[in-house]
Amino acid sequence: MARNLLALALLAACAAGCGLVDAVFDGFKHAKAVENDLVAMVGVKPAVAFNWHNGRLTSVTVTFPSLLQDKPLHELADAARAAVGKEFKQRADDVVLAFSLGPSETSAVQADPTQGKNLP
Numbered sequence: 001m002a003r004n005l006l007a008l009a010l011l012a013a014c015a016a017g018c019g020l021v022d023a024v025f026d027g028f029k030h031a032k033a034v035e036n037d038l039v040a041m042v043g044v045k046p047a048v049a050f051n052w053h054n055g056r057l058t059s060v061t062v063t064f065p066s067l068l069q070d071k072p073l074h075e076l077a078d079a080a081r082a083a084v085g086k087e088f089k090q091r092a093d094d095v096v097l098a099f100s101l102g103p104s105e106t107s108a109v110q111a112d113p114t115q116g117k118n119l120p
Contacts, residue, residue, distance in 0.1 A: 027052060031060075033087040034080075038062065041079045042071060050088070057090045063098040073097075 031048040039045045042064075049061045062080040081095050 027088075030088045034060070034062070034083045037083040037087060038079060041083070042068065042076065044068060046080075050092075057088055057092045059094040059096060060084045060088065060092045061096040061098060063100060065100050067099050067101070 027050050031050055034048045035045055044064055044066075046065070047063045049063070050057065051059045062084070064076070068076065077097050080097050084092055084095050
């Protein structure tokens, strides 16, 4: 009897996990679709990350590899919001638009000499 209950519990856990796995895989498909839409609209491929909580899309972050000088910020924001809504087919609680600025600049005096070294 205990063996049957354990098998049933494992089967139920696997079935519940499949829904989670499907949501994650679908999320990655949606993120790739958002990237492709934005490449077509803007001409630059962003990185798209997402966060789900209890089956609800809580946030989507669209990060461009650099500042885009030829596009106004409001156009990028509208394009990102439209692509997220279209591809995820669910309202995101928050859409975050970001830009990678590259490494920070520091003078030699301010630079930490131990940076990048493994210290005990």
